[in-house]
Amino acid sequence: MSIQTIYLFGVGGVGGYIGSQIVQATEKNSDIKTYFIARGAHRDEINKNGLILETGDKTIVSHPTLATEDLTNIPSPDLCLLCVKSYDLEDACEKLKFKVHQHTTIIPVLNGVDIYERIRTIVKTGYVLPGCVYMGAFIKQPGVVRHLDNDLVIYGRDPQHPDRLPSEIIEFLNAVPNMRFQFRDDPYPAIWEKYMFVAAYALVTAYSRRTIRYVHDHVELKIIVMEIMSEIKSIAEKKGFSFSADIIEKLTARGGKLQPEAQTSYQRDIATNHGRNEGDIFGETILRLGRELNVPTPVTKKICNEIG
Known part of the structure; x- marks a missing residue:
């Protein structure tokens, strides 16, 4: 063909x-x-x-x-x-x-x-x-x-x-x-790694209304990013995927290498408030998979509730 x-x-x-x-x-x-x-x-x-x-x-x-x-x-x-x-x-x-x-x-x-x-x-x-x-x-x-x-x-x-x-x-x-x-x-190990990165930063940038670089450089917000990544990692491991011991540190560090003005698309959608956003693919999916696999996701749940 x-x-x-x-x-x-x-x-x-x-x-x-x-x-x-x-x-x-x-x-x-x-x-x-x-x-x-x-x-x-x-x-x-x-x-x-x-x-x-x-x-x-x-x-x-x-x-x-x-x-x-x-x-x-x-x-x-x-x-x-x-x-x-x-x-x-x-x-x-x-x-x-x-x-x-x-x-x-x-x-x-x-x-x-x-x-x-x-x-x-x-x-x-x-x-x-x-x-x-x-x-x-x-x-x-x-x-x-x-x-x-x-x-x-x-x-x-x-x-x-x-x-x-x-x-x-x-x-x-x-x-x-x-x-x-x-x-x-x-491709699924790479897809899960990307998801850990983008979902965590998407949720925290939407919650804080700040850029990716700002979140990375802010001590408290960065901790939240890493906690959400850890919850996603636990879900992926429950599904049979494995990652390097320092994967969360490596993925978090990527946020500090992006352009200062870089935002997540979810953050832009929440900021414009036009009624449609990627909440289903991020927070709701993490919470659903956590329930299905009996993996606790308290940090994701808290941030999703704050975003509304």
Whole structure:
């Protein structure tokens, strides 16, 4: 199977950066069509002026084949990078299930440790390669994405098809510039590590209304981050995963290396108070898994109650 149709489903900070790099990589290949699944003013600006990516001291303008919210009249994807927020995941999957074919590959890079299961309850066809992303980026204004740091996507085999090596996908993604796509036979240890990092910092930045760096540098807030990480680590260990003895210290230290203005998307959602946020994928999931596995999660519960 050749890759001819690509979806970037969700063109926020992460999806916008990845999509821009894929468009740049394929712009000279007329056989490859790239569709940005976006909505509202962001979609309109992309169709009018291209997606403007600000990264470092560079400004890159990328023109996808089309930015659209309507999947009806576009081809089925051979590759779909699923970059929506968790609260848009179900709706995205309901739309995708009518478009994917048996050879479609979906790579979800949104936060969470049960994203694969959530997708598979709706999308029964094609291949889903579990993944996670390390990247700081956000929509600066409609049509403009600001990239702060990191460019790493880790993904791996579909648990339903463990013997299938997606060689063509690996080869294609490895050729995308300014991105680090790392394929691993088992991506779940990396997904759990990312979840420990992002869930703890997301909860504490939303609770404190402070940036990641501020939280890292603040003694009391940093302790809360590490306590939440410890609760998540206990859940993961109960599920059979193991980590290095200093994993919490290593993950906590990453927060001190980010740009001073870096925020979590959950923090931004709580601050804007628009009614939708990633609370389900962070606090509620930790509390649910804690109950299911009989792992105490008192610090997470306290912070979730404070956030409201």
